[in-house]
Amino acid sequence: MCVTTQTITDAYQECQTRLIEAGLLIPSGVNGVYGLSGVFEDVVERFERLVTQRGSHLRAEVMRFPAILNRETYLKTTHIESFPDLMGSVHSFTGNERDHQRLLAQRDAGDDWTRELTPSEVMMTPAACYPLYPTAARTALPSDGRIVDLRSFVFRHEPSVDPARMQIFRQREYVRLGTPEQAQEHQEYWLQLGLEILEEVGLTARKVIANDPFFGRRGKMMAAAQKDQDLKFELVHAVATEERPTAIASSNYHLDYFGNAFEIQTPNGAPAHTACIGFGLERIALALFMKHGFDPDFWPTDVQNALAL
Ligand code: ZN
DSSP states (O other): OOOOHHHHHHHHHHHHHHHHHTTSEEEOSSTTOEEEOHHHHHHHHHHHHHHHHHHGGGOOEEEEOOSEEEHHHHHHSSHHHHOTTTOOEEEEOOOOHHHHHHHHHHHHTTSOGGGGOEEEEEEEOSSTTTTHHHHTTTOBOOTTOEEEEEEEEEEOOOOOSOTTOOSEEEEEEEEEEEOHHHHHHHHHHHHHHHHHHHHHTTOOOEEEEOOOOOOHHHHHHHHHHHHHTTOEEEEEEOSSOTTSOEEEEEEEEOTTHHHHHTTOBOTTSOBOEEEEEEEEHHHHHHHHHHHHOSOGGGSOHHHHHHTOO
16 A cells, blocks of 8 residues: 555644644644653553563662753764764853843844854753663673663754654663673663563564664665674554554664773673663553553553553
8 A cells, every 4th residue: 555645744733633633742832842641651650660570570670860861971972973963962152241132132123142052061861771871880890791781861953743752751771781792682682571571462563674864975874784794673563553563672782882981891802792672661551552541541451460560
């Protein structure tokens, strides 16, 4: 069947409207930025506890970082080359009183007052695992590597009517730092476990090979290379429409990219390889609402039981 872009956009719009009318999403006036109702948040928290329980045997180190990232850390990665259109840079005002008066005058005149701002020392966090790597810098890993459990709000500037494409959302991640074998094993293990966890809550997701949305012409080549090397997989499930399923979890094998950028080494001195699995918590909640209905009290009993944590 041929599905037009307009049909997809209509499906997104309709889904967004229904979720807002049901009170699950609270609109902010900006596409992709919402408040969440208590019912929505409760589903997010319950699903996260299910993930915690299913991953508990790994005894991962738990770390929680905020949604802002050291700018120097950001600049050690190639994010600005690969995803300039998704970044968020935090600016603030550092001028004197005279500068302040000028800023206010510009605002009052409807002019661009943001020229008076200067970049702060932080960027918005683009992925939950970014803040981890500098903390492991210039250290040698134990022989069985490290597994770290992370959760953070992450920012991506991609305003959209697709309710599943939020500009700021939570990723729950498990990251492995170690040898190539350890990183690959982590990816395979978690993709399978991820499918099982999603199945437990009634979401039959599909594992697909994927690529990151690299920017520009060079980006097209990078995306093709990423696909060729089987580095990124997504677990996809319908949210707004069956025609365009949504990635509700994804896993990246970064090879030694972060190991090199942050000088993280295996015991034999080789650059560490890293891989992560990330659950898109808001997207999973959205998939659950679209699949089972807007009132969790009426969800299938086995789904309710799986989430009764
Ligand atoms: Zn990650």
